[in-house]
Amino acid sequence: MAALAQVLDFLYPPRCSACGTPLASEAGQRIRVCARCVARVERMPEPRCQMCGGPLESAVSGATRCARCLAHPPRYRIARTIARYRTTAEDEPGSLPALIRRHKYGLDQSVGRALADYLGDELPVSADDYDVVIPVPLHWRRLWWRGFNQAALLAGEVARRLDLPLDTTAMSRRRFTTPQTSRHHDERVKNVRRAFAVTNPERVRNRRVLIVDDVMTTGATVDECARVLIAAGAACVDVFTLARVL
Template structure:
C-alpha cells in the first residue's frame, strides 16, 4: 500500500519547525534534529540515576554494598505502609537552580506555574517504567489541597500519573482520594516533622473504587516518603489490597 502524502497541515508544521525550530524546554537548545521532542538528548542524558545497590522496599541506596541486608536502615527501623517505591532519577537539591537539570525543570513546573513543562517531564520517564502493569488495578496521583490547586492551576502529580496510566494501560482515578487538610511546604522539615505534618491530611472519598484493588500512587518527587506513606495508610484502611509508589525523582 503506497504511503499517504503529507497533509497541508503536516507540511506547514515541517516548514514552521525549520524556520522556527522548537527549543529544549530544559536548556533552550534548538531541536533541529529531534522533531517532536521537548527535551534534548543531552539534557535527558544528564539525569542522575539512583546508585546501586538499592533497598528492595523504598528503592533508595543501601548504606553499604557489602551489607547482606536488602533493606535500608530506615525501612528496617520504620517499615513503610506501601509495599515498594520506585523512581526514575536522583533529585539533587544542590543542582536545582542549574539550567538544564531535572530538578530545575521540576521546580519550574511546580513553582513557576508553567503547565507546559509537564509534557517535557514525561520524556524523562524513558522507554520502560520500573513498574509493571500486571501488578496494579488503578493509578492514583497524590492529591493537592484545593487552595494549592487553585493557586497553581494544575496538579503536577496528576499530569504525570496520566502518562503513567496511559503507558500501563490502566485506569486513572483522580477523585478517589483527596487532601482534606492544608499543609505547609515541607522543604525545610525533617522526617519526623514531615510525618507529623501529614497526619490526617488525606481521606479516601470513594472507598468503593479502592476496595480490593492494587493501587499505584504517583508523585513527582519523593523526599522522605512521609507523604506517600500517609497516602498508603488511608488507602489500605479503605480496603486496598496493596499500595506501591512511583515517582519521577527522589531526593537523596
C-alpha cells in the first residue's frame, strides 16, 4: 500500500486541499493541508468563558462566564473549539471557513480528511474525562442528500486521537429542521427543540459523553443534544467543535 501511494503521489502530486499549492511529504506522513494554511487559522481570543469557550466581554471584571452562560446556563458542562469561524464575504478560498463550507455544501467528502489536519497535535479535551464520543446526528433526508455526516467524520478522528469509542447511532435526529444559518439564538433554540432523541438510553446511561460537531454558532444545537442525553441518563456532556462563530 505504501508503494502504491508513492506511485500515485508521483503521477498525481498531492496539493493542499485548502489553497491548492503542492505538498511536500513530511517524514512519510500523509498531510492534506499545507503548514501555511494551518498557521493562518484564527484562534479564539482570550479571555474565554470557562463554560462555553466563547470570549468574555471584559478581562477586568474577574468573571469566568460570559453574559449568555450566566443568564441561560447551557445543559452541557463545557464547550471547547479549535478556531474562530468568520462568516464574511471576505473569506479567502483557502480559509478554514471556506473549506468547511465546501465540505458541507459542496458535497466533497474528501475534505473531511483535510479538516482533521486543523485539529493540531493536541486537542483541548482530555481522554480521561470521557467514556464515549458522539457526533451531532443528521436527519436521514439531509444525510441522503449529502451522502455523509460531516460531524461523524470529524468525531471519528477525535475518537481515534483520544482512543475512545465512537457511537454514531446512540442519538438520532428525529425531526427535519431548516438550516440554522440566518437565525438568531432564540429562533435556533425553537428550531431544534425536540429534534433529537436517544435511540438506546443504556448506551449513554452513567457515561461521560463528548459531543462533536464541525461548527458551533450560538450553541443551540449542541445544547439540545446535551439535554436529551442527560435526560437519558448521561453522567455529563461536553462539546467539542472544530470552529466557533463569533
